[in-house]
Amino acid sequence: MSFDLHTFRETLGLFVTGVTIITTRDDEGEPIGITANSFNSVSL
Known part of the structure; x- marks a missing residue:
């Protein structure tokens, strides 16, 4: 399977x-x- 790098970057x-907000005292x-x-373009 192959993909176009430009299309991949556009999609990402x-x-x-x-967004996550983490609070404490x-x-x-x-x-x-x-x-x-966070977003990672890595498939596990």
Whole structure:
């Protein structure tokens, strides 16, 4: 099976990734957080 690299890149560029917000509190009770998103074009 073969594919066109240009089409592959175009397709990946159209993928809307989900966003995750991770929050917690530090040792002093202050809220801290991170916003993360990820997409890997690797098939397992």
